Amino acid sequence: MKAKPNTSIQTALVTGASRGLGRALAGELARRGVRVALVGRDEAAIRQAADEIRAEGGEASAFAVDIGKKEQIHPLVYRVNEVLGAPDLVVHNASSLGPVPMPLLSDLDCEDFSEVLEVNLLGPFRLTKLVAPAMALRGRGAVVFVSSDAATSAYPGWGAYGVSKAALDHLARSFAAEHRGSGVSFIAIDPGEMDTQMHRDAMPESDPSTLRRPEIVAAYLAEQLLQVERETEARWSPSDAELMARGAA
């Protein structure tokens, strides 16, 4: 049964929504009455995800878009505005690890480094530019940047990804500084290590039982975001205890 939205978030846009945290978050938001624009590169996967959400009674639309391609950002935002409404929440979740197995920096081609920055940093920058001013005119909205502890700790082999996430954290802070008093929230989140395809690509030898379930993280995140009532600048790093207390269905 679809819950009526009791918050000011009516429309959300989630990137990297065909699998992992993005897919789970799209589902959790839709379950709570939010109309969700699912964005991903793989058209078949993103359509299937939207179909699944609609089959559960949620409102969702699929947009096959590559966040790393600058010419695809404007059409995406305008299409979402027409099909679902002006986004009140944008979640920059789509992320590239770069080549896998992940090389050390001195073995990384600069073109691969640039590609990681295009997807993980420039894409979110471009997309934020296209939604934040309209949010500021409405006096409300939230932009969420999915980050990592690789942004704050230097793990060998994680250089390109870690650098892009460190920069993304600062992008969030910088946007927040420029939007003080606008009513728009800028929130970074470190979701911790999750059992996803991305994690398997990066660390195939990991034991899945030691990893967080993306559905639990997504439920926590959806709850927290729908409770944000005033302009917030934050970096969330939920502990296992916090996830268990809030996120359980």
Added chain:
Amino acid sequence: MKAAVRPPKRRDLRRVVWLDETGHATLRGLDALQTELGPGDVLVVNDAATLPASLVGEVLPGSVTGARVPLEVRLMGSSTTSDYEAILFGEGSFRTKTEDRALPPRLAVGARLAFGSGRLSCRVLEVSPSSPRRVTLRFDGSPEAVLEGIFAVGRPIQYAHLEAPLALWDVQTIYAGRPWAMEMPSAGHPLSYETLRAMQARGVRVVPITVGSGISSTGDAAIDARLPLGERVAISRTAQRTIHEARERGGRIIAVGTSVVRGLESYARSSVHDEDFETITHWLADRDTELMLVDGLLTGMHVDGTSHFRLLEAFAPRRHLKRFARLADALGLLEHEFGDLLFLPTRARAKEARLNARARSETMRACKTTRSAHL
């Protein structure tokens, strides 16, 4: 007047000919918005995104005898996401003067067109009796699929005077949302985030409405005579409330662009009250129009003879407008997209200001002691 040949490096580096309510014109920068407008005033902007309204495609066999015939379709206006008014062009590029381009094929009702190797397709619903180049098209597929197709195969309408073709991002305001405009609502283009922040810090409310601004000229006199077409308008209840509250407190309602004037004045003349307003407006202004809601207009420089210019006559007499045009030309200001701006108060406000000024000077003459009379 010279036209701007490229988008500016910074969108807010424009000049504004500011006509104040006493009839005095000064040349300002965009920061005039911060000094001339104040707490309680409202700036109403058009948040329509610009569609890439030029579609290169072909007529499918069976619609015209023989093989597929290439053509260009320029969308002029829309009534829904799937239905558009359009003008047809033959083969050729925007760099070729319209009158020198090949004529498009004559189409019949029911003719089918395809674009981008079938990515987008449509059929002809109507052909205008005034010109075989004017058609009404219905695109195939769901509204979502139609939009996806137009964005995939379309290019922004280009202008021959520009140095290089425009990209989609060149023809958008920073707050653009619903893709209803066939041509950029250009008066809003200079408004950078920095400018809007400064307005809000000053206490000026910036309120968006959505107006599907149509093409202002096609190069075909017969078709241009019937412009502008009906335009989609959406004004939310929230926007209405903000505007009415500001008016009640004596604030001014300033329209950014002529499309906003058409949107607000259509709403003012409707019976809609305190609910979302959606319509397709055919309302036009001319020198006899008494504006009901708008107190001032920030607009691009427009050439005499277009319907935009006729709308400006609702704000100032033709002789004043011609004087501004001469002044702007002499100052080397630029017209057209990415050009400089003009600010006009309404005739009503200008008249009120003149009457008040006259009353003030008569009062001062009558009194022995000087007393200041504040408006």
